[in-house]
Amino acid sequence: MLLKTILNRVHQIKGFVYTDVKFEEFPSLTITVKIESRKNGKGRCSLCGARCPGYDRLPERRFEFIPLWNIPVLLLCRLRRVSCSEHGVVVEQIPWAKGKEQTTTAFQIFLSQWAKLLSWKEVALRFRTSWDTVCLSLKRVVEYGLEHRDLSNIESIGVDEIAIGKGHDYVTMVYQIDDATKRLLWIGKDRKVKTLLRFFMDFGKERTKSIKFVCSDMWRPYLKVIAKKIPTALNILDRFHIMKKFNDALDKIRSGEAGKLRQDGKEPVLTKTRWLLLKRPQNLTCKQKGHLKKLLQYNLKSVRAYLLREDFQHFWSVYIINMGIKIPG
Ligand SMILES: [Zn+2]
Incomplete structure (x- = not known):
């Protein structure tokens, strides 16, 4: 009763x-x-x-x-x-329930909520059902979600690749990263030009027009598609990759210049300065800080490159954040 x-x-x-x-x-x-x-x-x-x-x-x-x-x-x-x-x-x-299925919709929703917290196998064991039932439940809930999701007014997206399995297998993920809504929008196999083109095809021309910001890394195929499909959107590159490029360039300039100083018989001020210039200033020891301060007084290409990189750090933390774009890292 x-x-x-x-x-x-x-x-x-x-x-x-x-x-x-x-x-x-x-x-x-x-x-x-x-x-x-x-x-x-x-x-x-x-x-x-x-x-x-x-x-x-x-x-x-x-x-x-x-x-x-x-x-x-x-x-x-x-x-x-x-x-x-x-x-x-x-x-x-x-x-x-749906069609010929033997699971009620209520149970499917219940199982998929647990499947967010536990492995599918564990969910099946705990609630005395089969792994197949858990899998089907998730499939149904995802189908329902996809049919009913609202994709209007998406202004910021993030594009990234992740490696799956062993070797060089990748998938491309596209996220909505607006302030109010952060969610995964799309997954596609590979990280090629045609992968991201497929996203824009699925997303539709009208919706694409509302995108104002795209965050991505510096993977060339992505940059190519973004420039083609949303030329008016601001493409914000991921800081980690930009810093890597900066540091590679800085290191190349420094080693070239150090060699030249030696060759010309000048004072070898750039000897043992590699990490001094590459490390973030806050990570230097007191002794290194003193050494760097002295080095920065020289009129060298390496010093100018170093200052340019530090200017960029400043640009990133002040300018980008003042624009109200929150980027992790
Ligand atoms: Zn009928």
């Missing part, structure tokens, strides 16, 4: 009522709840949704519902077949 009251509160089914609740002991403890259609209520055609006269009833079907006290709960129902003027004799539409 209590279970029926709970079910009526949390999982009411329009046009149907809960009737018998039973404990089945074999093969394992299970709670079964019968569902019956309301008297005089007409069934709906599962193809068009129209109310139709009944035809006959099918043998009882069982649907997995959310377990109670970790005891599996099954909803039992003898579905009607209805006679639709357009589709002929078809099985009735049921609001608690």
Whole structure:
């Protein structure tokens, strides 16, 4: 009786009522709840949704519902077949499950919420169902989400690649990174020009027009597609890659210049200064700081390159952040 009251509160089914609740002991403890259609209520055609006269009833079907006290709960129902003027004799539409599936939508949602926290296998074990059921549940929830998601007014996106498995297998991920909404929008195999082109194709021309900011790394195929598809958007490159380029250039200038000083028989002021120039100033030891201060007084190409890099750091932290664009790192 209590279970029926709970079910009526949390999982009411329009046009149907809960009737018998039973404990089945074999093969394992299970709670079964019968569902019956309301008297005089007409069934709906599962193809068009129209109310139709009944035809006959099918043998009882069982649907997995959310377990109670970790005891599996099954909803039992003898579905009607209805006679639709357009589709002929078809099985009735049921609001608690999809098509021929044996899992209720409520249980699918429940499982997919747990699958965010635990592995699929663990979820299946804990709630006494199969791995396949967990997988199908996620598939259904994702399908529903994709059908109902709102992709309007996306202004900022982030493009990144991640390596999957061993070797050089990659996928391209596109995220929405607006202040109010951060979410994964799209995943595509590889990190080629055509991968990202496919995203823009799926995303559509109209929506693409609203993009104002794109964050990406300096992977050339991405830069190429971004420049082609959204030439008016501001492409913000990831700081890590820019700094790497800066440091590579700085190191090249320094070693060239150090060699030249030696060659010309001048004072070797650039000897042992590699890490002095490459490390972030805040990571230097006191002794190194003193050494750097002295070095910066020389009129050298390496010093100018160093100061340029530090200017860029300043630009990044002040200018970009003042524009209200929050970029991790
Ligand atoms: Zn129909």
